[in-house]
Amino acid sequence: MQREVGTLPLAPALRARLAAAGFQTAQELLDTGPCGLSKEIGISREEALEALQVVRQECHGDAARTAGGSGAARKCTALELLEEEQTQGFIITFCSALDNILGGGVQLTKITEICGAPGVGKTQLCMQLAVDVQIPECFGGVAGEAVFIDTEGSFMVDRVVEIAAACVQHCHLIAEAQQEEDHRKALETFSLENILSHIYYFRCRDYTELLAQVYLLPEFLSEHSKVRLVVIDGIAFPFRHDFEDLSLRTRLLNGLAQQLIIIANDHKSAVVLTNQMTTRIGQSQSTLVPALGESWGHAATVRLIFHWDNCQRLATLYKSPSQKESTIAYHITSHGFRDVQPPAVTLSTEGTELNPRKRPRTEEEKQ
Amino acid sequence: MVVLRAGLCPGLTEDMIQLLRANGIRTVVDFVSSDLEDVAQKCSLSYKALVAVRRVLLAQFSAFPANGADLYEELKSSTAILPTGSPSLDQLLDSGLYTGEVTELMGAPGSGKTQVCLGIAASVSLGLKQHVLFLDSTGGFTASRLYQILRAQTEDEEEQARQGLGRLRLCFVLQLEALQRIQVVRVFNIYELLSALQELRDRLSQQVVSSTGPLKMVLLDSVSAVIYPLLGGRQSEGLALMMQLSRELKTLAREFSLAVVVTNQVTRDSSTGPLKPALGRSWSFVPSTRVLLESKEATWGKGTTQRAASLAKSPRQPTGIQVELDIG
Numbered sequence: 001m002q003r004e005v006g007t008l009p010l011a012p013a014l015r016a017r018l019a020a021a022g023f024q025t026a027q028e029l030l031d032t033g034p035c036g037l038s039k040e041i042g043i044s045r046e047e048a049l050e051a052l053q054v055v056r057q058e059c060h061g062d063a064a065r066t067a068g069g070s071g072a073a074r075k076c077t078a079l080e081l082l083e084e085e086q087t088q089g090f091i092i093t094f095c096s097a098l099d100n101i102l103g104g105g106v107q108l109t110k111i112t113e114i115c116g117a118p119g120v121g122k123t124q125l126c127m128q129l130a131v132d133v134q135i136p137e138c139f140g141g142v143a144g145e146a147v148f149i150d151t152e153g154s155f156m157v158d159r160v161v162e163i164a165a166a167c168v169q170h171c172h173l174i175a176e177a178q179q180e181e182d183h184r185k186a187l188e189t190f191s192l193e194n195i196l197s198h199i200y201y202f203r204c205r206d207y208t209e210l211l212a213q214v215y216l217l218p219e220f221l222s223e224h225s226k227v228r229l230v231v232i233d234g235i236a237f238p239f240r241h242d243f244e245d246l247s248l249r250t251r252l253l254n255g256l257a258q259q260l261i262i263i264a265n266d267h268k269s270a271v272v273l274t275n276q277m278t279t280r281i282g283q284s285q286s287t288l289v290p291a292l293g294e295s296w297g298h299a300a301t302v303r304l305i306f307h308w309d310n311c312q313r314l315a316t317l318y319k320s321p322s323q324k325e326s327t328i329a330y331h332i333t334s335h336g337f338r339d340v341q342p343p344a345v346t347l348s349t350e351g352t353e354l355n356p357r358k359r360p361r362t363e364e365e366k367q
Numbered sequence: 368m369v370v371l372r373a374g375l376c377p378g379l380t381e382d383m384i385q386l387l388r389a390n391g392i393r394t395v396v397d398f399v400s401s402d403l404e405d406v407a408q409k410c411s412l413s414y415k416a417l418v419a420v421r422r423v424l425l426a427q428f429s430a431f432p433a434n435g436a437d438l439y440e441e442l443k444s445s446t447a448i449l450p451t452g453s454p455s456l457d458q459l460l461d462s463g464l465y466t467g468e469v470t471e472l473m474g475a476p477g478s479g480k481t482q483v484c485l486g487i488a489a490s491v492s493l494g495l496k497q498h499v500l501f502l503d504s505t506g507g508f509t510a511s512r513l514y515q516i517l518r519a520q521t522e523d524e525e526e527q528a529r530q531g532l533g534r535l536r537l538c539f540v541l542q543l544e545a546l547q548r549i550q551v552v553r554v555f556n557i558y559e560l561l562s563a564l565q566e567l568r569d570r571l572s573q574q575v576v577s578s579t580g581p582l583k584m585v586l587l588d589s590v591s592a593v594i595y596p597l598l599g600g601r602q603s604e605g606l607a608l609m610m611q612l613s614r615e616l617k618t619l620a621r622e623f624s625l626a627v628v629v630t631n632q633v634t635r636d637s638s639t640g641p642l643k644p645a646l647g648r649s650w651s652f653v654p655s656t657r658v659l660l661e662s663k664e665a666t667w668g669k670g671t672t673q674r675a676a677s678l679a680k681s682p683r684q685p686t687g688i689q690v691e692l693d694i695g
Contacts, residue, residue: 006611007561012604022370022394058562075553075563078488078501079546082510110506247598254595261506262555295595295645297476298632301507319477322512324672 008058017041026055089142091133091270095339097328101317108270111260115275115290116306121332122274123154126231128337130199131164133229136186139171144228145198152234164195166335207238214259221267228269236276236291250295257299369395376423386410395424445624452490455690461683464626469616473631473644474660479674480630481507482694484586489516493545497583501551504592508551517542557593557608564615571623589630591645613653656681
C-alpha cells in the first residue's frame with residue numbers, strides 16, 4: 001500500500017496541492033481522513049471524500065490483484081493467449097493473396113491501417129470488409145456486425161449493395177456444392193437486407209465529432225455486442241487541416257489510438273483505419289509516405305500500403321507483428337475486392353501437349 | 368517533504384507538533400535544518416528532547432554513504448547478464464542485458480522492436496527458465512509469433528538430444544513450459560501501467576512464491592504509447608508522470624535485480640530532419656543503454672528480415688557500433 005501520491009489518477013491541481021502539503025504515500029492520505037485532508041490542503045469536504053474514494057479503489061484493486069484475485073485482468077500467460085489466438089477467427093477479404101500475407105485475413109483485437117494514394121481502393125476494401133465480417137461461421141467468417149465511421153463522405157450504399165449481392169451469391173454457390181444442413185440454415189439469415197441492416201453508419205465532419213464518436217463507441221459496443229469490425233474511413237482528413245498546434249495534434253491522435261486499441265481489445269473486434277499519403281521531399285528525391293507523421297506510424301499494429309505499379313494495383317504489408325513484409329497484386333471488380341486472375345496458363349500447356357497424330361481432347365473428357 | 372506527524376518517531380507527540388507548527392516548522396526538513404536552541408526557546412520545549420528527536424529523524428530519513436568496494440561485491444553477487452537470443456545483439460550489448468539497468472530499443476514503425484522483445488522473452492524463458500513479465504501497451508503481442516520463435520530456438524538446442532518421437536515430445540513440453548513462464552499484462556494508459564508496476568513491487572517484496580517464480584526480466588512495449596497522449600499541449604503533468612514512471616522502473620530494476628527493457632519510438636524535428644528518439648531530453652537520462660533499430664532498405668516491396676542495430680548510448684561500450692540482426 002506504499003503507492004506514491006504522484007501515481008494515483010487524481011486531478012493535476014489536487015495532486016499539486018497534496019505534494020505541496022507534504023503527502024507522499026497513499027497510506028498517509030487514507031490515515032488523515034476527509035476532514036483532516038480538507039483542512040490541510042484547503043479543499044471542500046466533498047472533494048476530499050471523492051479523492052479518498054479514488055485512492056481507496058486503487059489500493060484495493062492493487063491488494064486484490066496481489067492476493068491472486070482476477071482484478072480488471074488483462075493479465076494472462078502467453079500459453080493462454082496462444083490458445084485464445086488459435087480459436088480466433090479472421091475477417092477474410094475475398095482476395096486470397098492478401099489474406100495469405102496477412103496470415104488469414106484481418107485480425108481481430110488489432111488495429112490495421114490501410115494507406116494509399118487517392119483512387120487505389122482503400123474505401124473499396126473497407127466496404128468489402130464491412131460485408132465480409134457478417135459471413136456466417138459455417139462459411140469461414142466471424143458472423144459479426146460492422147460500425148462504419150465516415151469522415152470523407154465516400155461511403156456509397158449502392159456499391160455496398162453490389163458487393164453484398166456478390167457475397168451472398170458466392171455463399172449460395174458454396175452451399176449448393178457442399179449440400180450441408182447448417183449452410184442452408186445460415187443462408188436463410190444471410191440476405192441482402194440483413195447485411196445492410198447490420199452495418200452501423202456514422203458520419204463525422206470534423207475532428208471534434210470524430211473524437212466524440214470514438215469516445216462514445218464503448219457504450220455503443222456494449223449495447224451491440226455482436227460488432228466485430230470498426231472502420232474509420234479517412235482518419236487523416238479531419239486532422240490535416242486547421243491545426244496550427246502540431247503538438248496538440250500529436251497528443252489528440254495518440255489519445256485516439258489508445259482509445260481504439262482499448263476498444264479492439266475489450267470487445268474483441270478488428271479496427272480498420274484508412275490514411276492518406278503525403279510527399280516527403282528528400283535531398284535528391286521525394287517519396288510518398290503515409291500522412292500524419294512519424295508517431296502515428298506506431299499507432300497501428302498492422303500497416304498495409306496500397307500503391308500503383310503502371311496499371312497494376314499492389315498491396316505491401318509494411319508492418320506486422322507476426323508476418324513477413326511482402327507485396328501482392330489485387331483487383332477491384334464489380335463484385336468487389338478480388339484476386340488478380342492468373343493468366344490463362346492452362347491454354348499454353350494444352351498447346352505443348354498437342355500431338356499432331358492424336359485428336360485434341362475436349363474439356364469434358366479431361367475432367 | 369515528509370510532514371511531521373505524531374508517532375513518526377518516539378518522543379514526537381501531538382502537542383509538540385502543534386507547538387512546532389505554530390512556529391512554522393511543518394516538515395522533517397524544516398525541523399532538521401532549524402536551530403534547535405532557538406526552537407526550544409520559542410516553543411518552550413526541552414532542548415534534550417528536541418536533540419533526541421532530531422537524531423532519530425536523521426537516522427530514519429537520511430541516506431548513508433556506502434563503500435565502493437562493498438558496492439562492487441554486491442554487484443558481483445547480484446547482477447546477472449541475460450542473453451537476448453541473438454548473438455550479434457549480445458555482442459552489441461557487451462554479452463547481454465544486465466540486471467539492475469534499464470535498456471531501451473528504439474526504431475521507426477516496422478523496424479523490429481516488438482520482434483526483438485519477443486525474441487528476448489523467448490530466450491530468457493526457454494534458455495534460463497526464468498519468469499518474464501511482458502507489459503504490452505500497443506496490442507502488438509502475438510502469441511503465435513512467440514510460439515514460432517520458441518520452436519526455432521528449441522530446435523537449435525535439442526539438436527544433440529534424443530532422436531525420434533521422444534525428442535519431439537520433449538521439445539513440445541519445453542515450449543509449453545516456456546510459454547507458461549511468460550506473463551502478459553495489457554496496459555493501455557499510464558495509470559494502469561503504474562498500477563501494474565506497483566502490483567509487481569508488492570508481489571516481489573512479499574516474495575509470494577505463487578505461479579510466478581523468480582522474475583528476472585520486465586519488458587515494456589512501448590513506453591511512448593502510454594506517455595505520448597499526456598505530453599504536448601499546455602499541460603505539464605505529462606512530464607511529472609513520465610518521471611514517476613522512470614523512477615518506478617529504475618528502482619524496480621535496482622532493488623530486485625531485474626533487467627528492464629523498454630521500446631521507444633523515433634521522431635523527426637521537421638519532415639527532413641534526422642531521426643531522434645521520442646520523449647525528449649528528460650527521458651534520455653533514464654535508460655543506461657540505447658539501441659537504435661533500422662531497416663536495411665528504405666524501399667517497400669522488398670520483404671527483408673535484415674535489420675541494423677546500432678548502439679546510441681552505453682555505459683560500457685563505445686557508441687556507434689553497428690551489427691546486423693535477422694528478425695526472421
